Amino acid sequence: MKKRVILRFKRNTIDKPIVYRLVKDYDLTFNILRANISPKAESMMVMEIEGEEANFTKGMEYLQEAKIGIEPIEQDISRDEERCVHCGLCTSVCATEALDINRETMRVNFDYEKCVACELCVRVCPVKAMHVSFT
Ligand code: SF4
Ligand code: SF4
Known part of the structure; x- marks a missing residue:
């Protein structure tokens, strides 16, 4: 399976070797799509993670135990269907x-x-229908 997730790191979790553990212990491959790293505040990474479903589940459990926040990507990216006028821009x-x-x-x-x-898309949408709410 392949899934895109948003990982959030607090100041005290940013130094954990999570990528190494996901690869070595859970045989998962990953692609970092976006990262905002701030050693003095909360950091985030958008990752595409791929592997066997059982390994993916275990990998996510490891992240939760390590106190790293996991969110599905759709939680922070959305389109306001009421606003969108389907202009195609x-x-x-x-x-x-x-x-x-x-x-x-x-x-x-x-x-x-x-x-x-x-x-x-957020920058070009004339009616501000697209929302990406990473902080
Ligand atoms: S640019 Fe905005 S209004 Fe136009 S199709 Fe895209 S989301 Fe909809
Ligand atoms: S343009 Fe908008 S919908 Fe397309 S990848 Fe970028 S953020 Fe996502």
Whole structure:
């Protein structure tokens, strides 16, 4: 299985070798999509983690025991469906095609599983429908 998650580190957990442990102990592979590291405050990483489901579960349990916050990516990235007017502007900047126009319906689909949290859509959306709320 492959899943994108947001990991949050407090000041006292930022120095834990979590990537090493995920690879070595749980045979998981990962891709860091985004990271905001601040040694004096809370840090975050958006990671795509891949491996056997049982290993993934154990790896997440390890992170929880290590007091590292885990959030599904959809929790912090969303589109306000009331605001979106399906103008398609965001699809021109979304490199991963998480935002993609359906040519039959002319509506813009949002697939958060493809999103890498680059925030480019947030900047171009004229009605401020896209929200990326990482702190
Ligand atoms: S730019 Fe904004 S309004 Fe236009 S399709 Fe994208 S999210 Fe919707
Ligand atoms: S944050 Fe980036 S990857 Fe995600 S939907 Fe917006 S433009 Fe696409």
